Amino acid sequence: MAAAARRKLVLLSVLLSFFIGGAKAACSSGCNLALASYYVWDQSTLTFISEVMNTSIQTILDYNHQISNPDSLQAYTRILVPFSRCDCINELEQLPCPQHSK
Template sequence: MNISSNKTTINLQITITFCVLLFTCIIIEAKCIRGCNLALASYYVLEGTNLTYISQIFNQKIPEILQYNPHVLSPDNIQSGTRINVPFTCQCLNGDFLGHTFEYTTQKGDTYSKIARLAYANLTTDYWIQRVNIYDPTQVPDFSMINVTVNCSCGDRHVSRDYGLFLTYPLQAGENLQSMVNGSGISTDLVLGFNPGFNFSAGSGILFLPARGK
């Protein structure tokens, strides 16, 4: 009776230990656990782009976008070379990374690179678009629905607990660390803290900056 009881106890302990180890491995391998309800995309307005187009590719209503852009006096007249903040939900995708996948209808002659650079104003890259689609980069069909993933951030409590909203910010030519500090109003330490290892000398790439709400 005692031997049987001891075996049962040992088996139970082994099972519990295995489950704990398995759960620990899953947590270690997962790069994100949860997302956040709101993030912002800093969309750099190119020549000929209007708010109707921006609202379509991000599937957001114009009045909702305008709430995060008090500098826009008229939705029918946004200036090229400026930025529009576009709200979206920041999700933990496949337990792997934080982002949001938008649906985009390809136009004639589109490539992943062209979509990333022009349609989404460098908020994503051809690598991220290829990662969530089945088409070869050189054989993207015209007028077809594809996925476009934009990365986002929900912050890092180890850097600061004071910020709950973050902006996905593609660096433009001529911008650097000092211009980020001047433009965002946050300190150099915070910019670097929320973007560890970012290479400002490259003159391109995506930053995550603390942002203000409505």
């Protein structure tokens, strides 16, 4: 009985090591566009948001027709900010999008 319990414990330890030790945070593969729901801070500008989210001001404006002046945003409102799932936002190293075969 002790040998069977020991085998189960070893098996459980091996399985846990795969789940705990093998996990690594990284950007998901694929280059699909995603939309972030961004709540504007007081005195925030599209210049700041575009730098943080690694996208252009024009791209943000394309998804937010309600913005009339990119230098003056209404605080505490929600805007959509598109970004590529391949890019890690403001990471030291960004992952390139893999080439997809068609």
